[in-house]
Amino acid sequence: MQVCEVGGVGTGDLEPSLLASRVFRGMENDLEAFARLPSRELEPEAALLEPGEPARAAYVLLSGRLRVHVGTLDDQPIGFVEAGEIVGELALLDGSERSAWVVADGPCRLLEIDAATFWSLIHRSRHFASNLLELLSIRLKGNNSRIKESRRLQLLYERRANLDALTGLHNRRWLEDVFPRQVRRSELESEPLSVLMIDVDHFKRINDTFGHAAGDFVLFAVAKVLESRLRPTDLVARYGGEEFAAILPKCDLAGAGIAAERVRREIAGLELATPSGVLLPHITASIGGAQQRLGIDAKALLSAADGALYRAKGSGRNRVELAL
Numbered sequence: 001m002q003v004c005e006v007g008g009v010g011t012g013d014l015e016p017s018l019l020a021s022r023v024f025r026g027m028e029n030d031l032e033a034f035a036r037l038p039s040r041e042l043e044p045e046a047a048l049l050e051p052g053e054p055a056r057a058a059y060v061l062l063s064g065r066l067r068v069h070v071g072t073l074d075d076q077p078i079g080f081v082e083a084g085e086i087v088g089e090l091a092l093l094d095g096s097e098r099s100a101w102v103v104a105d106g107p108c109r110l111l112e113i114d115a116a117t118f119w120s121l122i123h124r125s126r127h128f129a130s131n132l133l134e135l136l137s138i139r140l141k142g143n144n145s146r147i148k149e150s151r152r153l154q155l156l157y158e159r160r161a162n163l164d165a166l167t168g169l170h171n172r173r174w175l176e177d178v179f180p181r182q183v184r185r186s187e188l189e190s191e192p193l194s195v196l197m198i199d200v201d202h203f204k205r206i207n208d209t210f211g212h213a214a215g216d217f218v219l220f221a222v223a224k225v226l227e228s229r230l231r232p233t234d235l236v237a238r239y240g241g242e243e244f245a246a247i248l249p250k251c252d253l254a255g256a257g258i259a260a261e262r263v264r265r266e267i268a269g270l271e272l273a274t275p276s277g278v279l280l281p282h283i284t285a286s287i288g289g290a291q292q293r294l295g296i297d298a299k300a301l302l303s304a305a306d307g308a309l310y311r312a313k314g315s316g317r318n319r320v321e322l323a324l
Contacts, residue, residue: 021084022135023060026127038112042104047073048087049102055091057114060084064108069101080105086135092118164238166216167223175237175245180298182235182247193292194256195301196246197309198226198263201284201317203242214274215242218283225266230259245302253291253322260287260320268318284318291323 039062042048048059048066066081081087081102091098092115113121121128162174170178179195186193200222207215219242226236226244235247248256264287272280288309292301304323312321 021060021062021086023084023086023128023131025131027125037114037117040110040112042108042110044104044106046104046108047101048104048108048110049098049100051098051100053098055088055096055098055115057112058086058089058092058118059110059112060086062109062111065105066108067101067103067105069103070099073101073103086132089118089132090136167220167238169223169226169244170235170237172237172239172245175235175239175247178235179247179302182249183292183296183298183301186249186292187294191250192252192255193301194248194251194253195290195292195305196248196256196260196263197239197288197302197305198222198244198246198260199286199309199313200242200267201286201313206280206283210274210278210280214278214280217274218272218280221270221272222267222283222285225263225270229263229266234259245305253289253324256289256291257320257322260289260322263287264318264320286312286317287320288312289320289322 040059042064061081061083063083065083066087067077068079068081068087069075069077078100087102088098090096122132162170162177164171182193185191200218203215203218206218219238222244223236223238226246230236230246230248233249234251235249237245239245246259248259251259264285267283267285270283272283274280286309288305288307288311290301290304290308296304308321308323312319315321
């Protein structure tokens with residue numbers, strides 16, 4: 001049995017619960033009218049309201065607690081209805097169908113206010129209308145707070161989803177989202193744009209000889225060089241494995257070559273040791289660069305820089321090649 005109607009009850013039985021409800025604040029002289037309204041009891045997990053059903057009544061929770069679910073009952077509740085609060089009134093006010101599940105979180109007792117009585121109370125009782133307006137205002141503020149918190153968590157999730165956990169740089173997913181916009185902006189503003197592809201030479205040897213922890217340390221060190229030796233306005237990402245990418249707004253191919261050479265020399269000059277004190281051999285990087293041309297999209301530009309990178313690796317590594 002989900003919902004049990006126990007019939008009308010006397011004011012002596014209902015009065016303490018009614019007076020404790022903010023819905024009926026200031027309505028002490030009207031309690032006699034509620035003695036004729038049905039009281040309902042819900043067993044734990046019983047559904048009081050279901051999405052899609054017509055709104056025929058509102059309910060004041062006299063005791064217990066109700067859960068509110070949107071979607072399915074397997075989803076986490078979006079809120080709770082505590083004793084003294086009203087539920088189901090919104091659908092009565094706007095004439096809509098129920099939009100959420102309302103389920104007993106434990107044994108519950110409710111006062112059912114049918115639609116006719118509900119509207120009669122609004123029209124004839126200043127206290128009831130005022131109390132209802134106040135409760136709706138409180139609920140709206142609560143919903144706004146939940147929306148703000150949800151948005152904050154969403155932004156936090158998106159930020160973390162776009163970061164590489166090892167290096168702290170942006171990741172390839174972020175780059176593939178941002179790069180096309182940078183290319184379009186460059187064309188609209190008639191400003192140069194270049195991209196660099198950076199690959200750590202013989203990285204597999206480091207992993208095989210000194211272990212993956214040492215390899216991770218090398219990648220972290222290279223990321224710090226890129227952050228420190230490129231401009232604050234340049235956009236750097238870990239493209240994958242030991243490969244990095246850098247977008248250089250308002251930078252032509254000559255400027256990209258200068259920046260790439262600066263990065264290459266800095267990486268070659270690193271003196272690295274593992275956290276346990278084991279000295280690592282000097283590392284080098286090969287770099288390919290390309291400048292955006294009118295009509296060339298982000299994918300083609302990245303491909304041009306990647307081709308230059310492979311020419312650098314094929315020409316002996318630890319060098320810069322530019323796509324002319």
